[in-house]
Amino acid sequence: MSSNHIKLTVDAVVFGYDPSDGLSVILIKRKISPFKGMWAIPGGFVLEGESLEAAVERELHEEAGIEVNYLEQLYTFGDPNRDPRSQIVTVAYYGLIRRANFELYAATDAEEAHWFNINNLPNLAFDHKKIIAYAIQRLRNKISYEPIGFELLNEKFSFPELHNLYATLYGKDIDRRNFRKKFLQLGILEELDEKAEKEGRGRPGFLYKFLPEKYFALKKEGMIFEI
Amino acid sequence: MSSNHIKLTVDAVVFGYDPSDGLSVILIKRKISPFKGMWAIPGGFVLEGESLEAAVERELHEEAGIEVNYLEQLYTFGDPNRDPRSQIVTVAYYGLIRRANFELYAATDAEEAHWFNINNLPNLAFDHKKIIAYAIQRLRNKISYEPIGFELLNEKFSFPELHNLYATLYGKDIDRRNFRKKFLQLGILEELDEKAEKEGRGRPGFLYKFLPEKYFALKKEGMIFEI
DNA sequence: GCAAAAGTGTTCCTTTTACACCCATGC
DNA sequence: GCATGGGTGTAAAAGGAACACTTTTGC
Structure with a gap:
């Protein structure tokens, strides 16, 4: 009981906004199992000695080549069955970015990153649909009492x-x-x-x-x- | 990178209210290292196959003999240096309880649980002072737009x-x-x-x-x- | 000139705030 | 009766919603 084998990841819902295209999020096409070939939000394992925020920023850089200008912890999803491999708890974040400032690229040879309008999302890996829904909800609320809209x-x-x-x-x-x-x-x-x-x-x-x-x-x- | 040795705990700030005593939280006197002898909020390691909420409820039962009637995830604290032993990430929750319904007891032989008014807290183990401050803030906000006060x-x-x-x-x-x-x-x-x-x-x-x-x-x- | 979209001002109504007054209980 | 604290009502002030009108631009 003083040890366990639960693993820890971070994931990030990154929002971008375009007057003509509305609100979008960045998705990555998975090239490895599980959910190979499906779309997912960027994320990955936290390294030893790394803070959660640092892990998110590193993954966003590696997987999509971006830097957010606002990042906030969203919620931690820990359902024992959320990952088919083993029990993996993920600390989800959401971030805001100015779309015009970045061209999404695939940092590692096998990856592909794209913007998807929130009203037109594909099928998603893991519980990522739920995480995105949660993030949208949070963003809607937050923008009403904190001036974070400018970050978009x-x-x-x-x-x-x-x-x-x-x-x-x-x-x-x-x-x-x-x-x-x-x-x-x-x-x-x-x-x-x-x-x-x-x-x-x-x-x-x-x-x-x-x-x-x-x-x-x-x-x-x-x-x-x-x- | 597909594995790490970061450990995962849950902790809970449990609030109780008494018209004459104001707002209080439950603290446990630590009987083991680190921070032996200091006060801390209840919590502990998540077991395999256990959801985060279940882990919190189990720990509250074991350490203080209580059941909360409201429980909400607060924030996940992951600073690599928050625990002197190794990197331990904790998912913090806050709970509400009707004080009159429970007599705090020490479930395991060595433990001691007490109410402390939030304006008169002792020195606390780990980053628990910060966690409690965060919980108070959240409770203050939440009570203004959700009818959770009745749970107290x-x-x-x-x-x-x-x-x-x-x-x-x-x-x-x-x-x-x-x-x-x-x-x-x-x-x-x-x-x-x-x-x-x-x-x-x-x-x-x-x-x-x-x-x-x-x-x-x-x-x-x-x-x-x-x- | 006309349509489209931005900028300014005014009115009305709802909500909030402040506070005067009455009622029930213990001593 | 008096002090203490709970229950009811009202009036003034502030804030929000609705909307008429003017200005600047493209065609």
């Missing part, structure tokens, strides 16, 4: 982009004007002098930048972020 | 008791009248015909009961619990 957008973004991100995640319409008002009065955005590239017709919007220092300062004074 | 109170409780619980957890005064109004209009409490036993002077309050079925039904219809 470019550093400079327009209000329509931000609005569209929230509307997508919440799965419902949000009044564009009230949204803008509410966000601006938080005082954590800087309006830039530039305007967004026009795509299609219509008036182009101004670009904004998130001010993290401003946010932390206001938070300390008791300001509550809530969208 | 007797099945029949008075409004002053409920009010006092929330005021204690939030660490601030809440207007007694507005609190009552807000809670009652949720429609998840049943007013009983009994009144609370008078303690000291003053008018005794009516007793209430939480209606879980009512809560789940209303939740399904989109009702939002928020106190």
Whole structure:
């Protein structure tokens, strides 16, 4: 009882966002058994002396060639039957990335990494479907009371982009004007002098930048972020 | 890399509440190395074939002789140096219990379990101080949007008791009248015909009961619990 | 000019907060 | 009766939802 043979892995649900493509996650095509040929979220065994976060970051680098700019522990899945080989407990994380900054590549010769829209996922290995569902739920909640949505957008973004991100995640319409008002009065955005590239017709919007220092300062004074 | 020697434990922060004593947690006095003689939260190694929840429940039974009536995974702590022996990752849970229902006992000959008020904790083994702090934070948040406070109170409780619980957890005064109004209009409490036993002077309050079925039904219809 | 999309302001309504007042009990 | 604490109601203030109108761009 002072020892056991349970193994430990980490897995990560990495989200990316694209105004035209919506919310997506990165999946890796498995080249080894079990579930060979099926899609799975990136992950793998934790090495000795390695922290859990370090293990996630290493695997994401190895398997997809990316670095997330936000990473948060999600949940630990420990059902004894979740892996057909033996009892393997996995600590799941979710991460956010700016899609434009990375081109997914296959780091090891045999791997293949792709974006999949969350509404169009293939069959998944292990309990990864459940893990992704859990991550989506968490992201939806979290974005309402922590300003993490910016980690999915470019550093400079327009209000329509931000609005569209929230509307997508919440799965419902949000009044564009009230949204803008509410966000601006938080005082954590800087309006830039530039305007967004026009795509299609219509008036182009101004670009904004998130001010993290401003946010932390206001938070300390008791300001509550809530969208 | 397909194997490692990282070990896995579970630990649990068990909360109890008493109107006169406030919020407390159960601690166990360690009788073995490391940290022999220090206080720690209950926990231990996960057995093969055992789910994480089952491991927590087993340890709580063995070490403190209790059964929680609410249990939720908290966070997984995996710092490689958190245990001086070797790399031991722990999945921490927090649980709620009605204090009056259990007398803490020492199940194995050498153990000793006690309640400690969260404002008066002794020095703790491992990173357990951090884990408890994390659990308190989570409980505070959770109680605001899920009706889990009732798991800490007797099945029949008075409004002053409920009010006092929330005021204690939030660490601030809440207007007694507005609190009552807000809670009652949720429609998840049943007013009983009994009144609370008078303690000291003053008018005794009516007793209430939480209606879980009512809560789940209303939740399904989109009702939002928020106190 | 017209359609499309962004930016500004106003009104209405719901919710929250603050607080005055009455009721039941012990001494 | 008085002190203590529980139960009820109301009014003011704040916050959120709905929406009319104006501005800038492409064609």
